Amino acid sequence: MAKESFDKEIQFLRMLSLAGGAYSRQQFAERLGISVHTFDKTLRNLKEIMNTVYQRLPQDQGKELSEGLRYNYYESADPLLLFLFRAKSLKESESIRLSLILTALQHKSLTTLEVMDACSENMPDTFSLPDEKTIRGDLKYLEEIGVILKSKGSRPYGYKAANDLVTRLSDDELIDLYDFVDIMANTQVPSVQGYLLRDNLKKALRQRGLDVTVVEPYLYKYHYHSRILDEAHLYTVFLAIQQRKKLSFLYLSPKRTKSYASKNTNPLFERETEGVAVIVIPLRVIYDHQYGRWYLVAHNSRQGIMKFRMEGLTQIEQEDTVEEAEFAHKLTNLEEQLRYSWVTDTGRSMKVIARFHNPDSFGPNFVKERVLSQGQWGTITEESDSTFLYEIIVNGLFEIKPWLRSFGSSCEVLEPASLRREFIAEWKEIQAYYEPV
Structure with missing residues (x-):
C-alpha cells in the first residue's frame, strides 16, 4: 500500500472509530477533505484489505468491516485499527509467500531448496513462482526478526519455525503468558507489537482448543484507539x-x-x-x-x-x-x-503549590498514591493524616491544569493566585448547573 494512501486510510479509520455513524457520507467526506467518490473508493479498499488479512481464517473466525466498527470495550484489544498494520508493509504476493514459508517450517526443518519447492507447490496460479534468490532473502528477513531459526552445522543449512516458546509451555503456562501479554498490551506504549503478539498467542490457544476457556482477567483497559x-x-x-x-x-x-x-501528481488538479x-x-x-x-x-x-x-x-x-x-x-x-515541562510546554517556568485531601482518613490514601506515581518531579510535604502539600516547578500552567482538575474536591490550588482564581471560577460555574430547580 502506498504511503499516501495509508495516510488517508489512517485518518479514515480514526474518524470511523471515533465518530461512528454520526456523519453522513457527504459530511464525512467534507471533514476528511475528500470527495464522496473517494470516500466510497476508500471504503471499498478497506474492505478488500480486511478480506485479504482474514481470508485464510475459518468462516467463524473471519471478520467483516462492520464487525470491527461495533464497539465492545472489553474485546477492544482486537481493534479494527490494527489490521492496517498487518497489511500496510507487504505486497500481496510477498504476504502469501511468507505465509507459505512459515507453514512449511512449522513441524520440520527444511533447507532453502526444500522451502522453495514447498512454496512452488502451494503458490496460487495467479502469482509467479519464487526463485532461489527471493526465497533466501525471505528466509534471511524471517531469521532477522526472530520468526525462524537457522540450524547450526555444515551446509546446506536447515530452517525451522521459532515456536519453541509456545510449544514447550503447558496449557496453564500458555494461558498465563496470554494474560500477561493482554495486560501489558493494553497498558503500555507503544502497544501495537503487543497486540500482534497477543493475536499469535490466541491462535496457539485456539489450536489447543483452549480459547473458549480464556476469561478476561483484567477488565480495566487503558484505551485510546487513535493512539494505535x-x-x-x-x-x-x-x-x-x-x-x-x-x-x-x-x-x-x-x-x-x-x-x-x-498528494496531487496531476498539475491539472492541483489545489x-x-x-x-x-x-x-x-x-x-x-x-x-x-x-x-x-x-x-x-x-x-x-x-x-x-x-x-x-x-x-x-x-x-x-x-x-x-x-x-x-x-x-x-x-x-x-x-x-523541556527540563520543567509537564508534557511538551517550553514556556516560562513557575511554581505550583496544591493541597491534596484524603477523602477517607481511615482507609488507604489513594490520592497520595496517585500523586506519587503521576506527580513527576514534584515534592510532597506532610501536613496531617488527611492532607499534604504538593509543590512543583513547571513550564506554563496549561498542561498541568487538567491533571490537577481531575482530582476534583481532593485538590486545592494554593499558588499561583491566577490559577487558583481560574479554578474557583470553573467550580462556581459547575455549581451553578446543580442549583435547586
Whole structure:
C-alpha cells in the first residue's frame, strides 16, 4: 500500500472509530477533505484489505468491516485499527509467500531448496513462482526478526519455525503468558507489537482448543484507539532520530477542520492544501497519558523548536543526515527547555503549590498514591493524616491544569493566585448547573 494512501486510510479509520455513524457520507467526506467518490473508493479498499488479512481464517473466525466498527470495550484489544498494520508493509504476493514459508517450517526443518519447492507447490496460479534468490532473502528477513531459526552445522543449512516458546509451555503456562501479554498490551506504549503478539498467542490457544476457556482477567483497559494509529509513524520517526535524519512531511493541525490532504501528481488538479509542508530535525517523541496523544518535538531551521501532534503527520519522507555535533547540540538545548515541562510546554517556568485531601482518613490514601506515581518531579510535604502539600516547578500552567482538575474536591490550588482564581471560577460555574430547580 502506498504511503499516501495509508495516510488517508489512517485518518479514515480514526474518524470511523471515533465518530461512528454520526456523519453522513457527504459530511464525512467534507471533514476528511475528500470527495464522496473517494470516500466510497476508500471504503471499498478497506474492505478488500480486511478480506485479504482474514481470508485464510475459518468462516467463524473471519471478520467483516462492520464487525470491527461495533464497539465492545472489553474485546477492544482486537481493534479494527490494527489490521492496517498487518497489511500496510507487504505486497500481496510477498504476504502469501511468507505465509507459505512459515507453514512449511512449522513441524520440520527444511533447507532453502526444500522451502522453495514447498512454496512452488502451494503458490496460487495467479502469482509467479519464487526463485532461489527471493526465497533466501525471505528466509534471511524471517531469521532477522526472530520468526525462524537457522540450524547450526555444515551446509546446506536447515530452517525451522521459532515456536519453541509456545510449544514447550503447558496449557496453564500458555494461558498465563496470554494474560500477561493482554495486560501489558493494553497498558503500555507503544502497544501495537503487543497486540500482534497477543493475536499469535490466541491462535496457539485456539489450536489447543483452549480459547473458549480464556476469561478476561483484567477488565480495566487503558484505551485510546487513535493512539494505535499514531504508532504507524512512530518507528519511522524513531529510526530517523537514531540515524540523525531530517524528516519532511505535510502537517495538518488537529485544530483545522480538514484531517487529510491528497498528494496531487496531476498539475491539472492541483489545489492549495490546508496543510503545512515542513522539514525538521526530529529530536524527541513524547507520549501524553492524559489524552492518549503522541507528540513529535523537532527543530526547524526557521522557527527553532516545534511541536507536532503525531496524528497530523502525513506524507513522511526521510531527508539528509545531520552532523552528529549539530544533532547533539540541538538535543541538549531541547532537553534544557523541556527540563520543567509537564508534557511538551517550553514556556516560562513557575511554581505550583496544591493541597491534596484524603477523602477517607481511615482507609488507604489513594490520592497520595496517585500523586506519587503521576506527580513527576514534584515534592510532597506532610501536613496531617488527611492532607499534604504538593509543590512543583513547571513550564506554563496549561498542561498541568487538567491533571490537577481531575482530582476534583481532593485538590486545592494554593499558588499561583491566577490559577487558583481560574479554578474557583470553573467550580462556581459547575455549581451553578446543580442549583435547586
